[in-house]
Amino acid sequence: MLQRTQRLIAGKQMPSQARKPKGDLAIDGGTSVRSSTLPYGRQSVSESDIASVVAVLRGDWLTTGPHVGEFEDKFSTVVGASHSVAFSSGTAALHAAMFSLGIKPGDEVIVPALSFAASANCILYCGGTPVFCDVTPADLLIDCDEVERKINSRTKAILVVDYAGHPCNYQKLSAIATKHKLPLVADSCHGLGGTDQGKKLGSLADLTAFSFHPVKHITTGEGGMVSTSNPELAKRLKQFRNHGITTEFRERHEKGLLSYDMIELGFNYRLSDIQCALGSSQLSRLPQFLERRRHIAKQYSEKLVGFSGLAPLSVRVGVEHAFHLYVIRLDPSCWSVSRDQFLKALRAEGIGANLHYQPIYWHSYYEKKLGFKRGLCPNSEAAYENILSLPIFADMSDQDVDDVVTALGKLSDAYLL
Numbered sequence: 001m002l003q004r005t006q007r008l009i010a011g012k013q014m015p016s017q018a019r020k021p022k023g024d025l026a027i028d029g030g031t032s033v034r035s036s037t038l039p040y041g042r043q044s045v046s047e048s049d050i051a052s053v054v055a056v057l058r059g060d061w062l063t064t065g066p067h068v069g070e071f072e073d074k075f076s077t078v079v080g081a082s083h084s085v086a087f088s089s090g091t092a093a094l095h096a097a098m099f100s101l102g103i104k105p106g107d108e109v110i111v112p113a114l115s116f117a118a119s120a121n122c123i124l125y126c127g128g129t130p131v132f133c134d135v136t137p138a139d140l141l142i143d144c145d146e147v148e149r150k151i152n153s154r155t156k157a158i159l160v161v162d163y164a165g166h167p168c169n170y171q172k173l174s175a176i177a178t179k180h181k182l183p184l185v186a187d188s189c190h191g192l193g194g195t196d197q198g199k200k201l202g203s204l205a206d207l208t209a210f211s212f213h214p215v216k217h218i219t220t221g222e223g224g225m226v227s228t229s230n231p232e233l234a235k236r237l238k239q240f241r242n243h244g245i246t247t248e249f250r251e252r253h254e255k256g257l258l259s260y261d262m263i264e265l266g267f268n269y270r271l272s273d274i275q276c277a278l279g280s281s282q283l284s285r286l287p288q289f290l291e292r293r294r295h296i297a298k299q300y301s302e303k304l305v306g307f308s309g310l311a312p313l314s315v316r317v318g319v320e321h322a323f324h325l326y327v328i329r330l331d332p333s334c335w336s337v338s339r340d341q342f343l344k345a346l347r348a349e350g351i352g353a354n355l356h357y358q359p360i361y362w363h364s365y366y367e368k369k370l371g372f373k374r375g376l377c378p379n380s381e382a383a384y385e386n387i388l389s390l391p392i393f394a395d396m397s398d399q400d401v402d403d404v405v406t407a408l409g410k411l412s413d414a415y416l417l
């Protein structure tokens, strides 16, 4: 194994001042590959992003102003939808998606087990029941055959997740949804910029939710969006984010309307003009962000070919992956340590690798309060034991990528059987 690390370090991908193999792992008291930790994800904020925010602060409308609609329209163009409605977070966007479909107590919504808790929490917010569906081992995307097996008379929607930025199989999913007359909802919080068969995420489901948290493709600090091509759903989404009131403040201001009517129990889930201006500016940088993420993923994939005992997830032919995450899987039979020990050792080297995700129903709330039992989705559970996410974000340098590979090499030398 030492030989391979030396080869990697001597290889042309390493700059001339490349670090020598340290031998001892940082976790055992050796010198770490990096002196400061490389995060798994972070925002890229430019001077022009900052200027666009400052301009709003000098204007009249800090919220419910013109920047909201501008951001929404721009976003619709980017994702190929006819309507986009901005929300205060990706979670609020998912809640709104479930509300707009009328999910209520007694209704079941099918959702993959391997995702962020918000993917299923949004069903609970509406009183609905999440029905956890397993993922396929190769790509950790929802298992379409199992989706169909879980459909019954109580099923009211199918919610899928473009895990890591890898688009689900929308051809299959749309066929299932159409056949059973069910709405298809996409949690594309990882997927902005991804495509399936040349079609953009945002145009492939009845409702698609996005997040603008700082680790996602573009950021507004906190923020989210739902895209749809259904005008009725768009109207319900807009009312929901504004307390269930039928008109917005600026509209009443401009039309001289004196009163308003609240027709649903909505929330204040608005995204401010300050945030929308940042979102518009970030959105114009999305092509570069995607290019950089894909380039980093390509470098990882090329460099990891030389490693045994670990491999990236597979990518389906016909998709363009958005690479929110770069997930690798350890083969437990190849390593002398557990995934947790491996992750700890990697972090000690200054590589901020992370875990995405524990099966949702393993969380205490789902297990203890709602009574979900372990064993429900064996592929999700097995995957969780062996996966980890390597750092990937737009401002990550080639040297940063090399540091990750160097750290993996050190761990291989120490822990590969």
Ligand SMILES: *Cc1c(COP(=O)(O)O)cnc(C)c1O
Binding pocket: 089, 090, 091, 092, 115, 116, 118, 119, 161, 187, 189, 190, 210, 211, 212, 213, 222, 223, 224
């Ligand atoms: C980030 C994320 C969310 C929630 O988005 P927030 O903007 O953080 O509320 C939901 N689902 C998935 C899969 C996510 O990664």
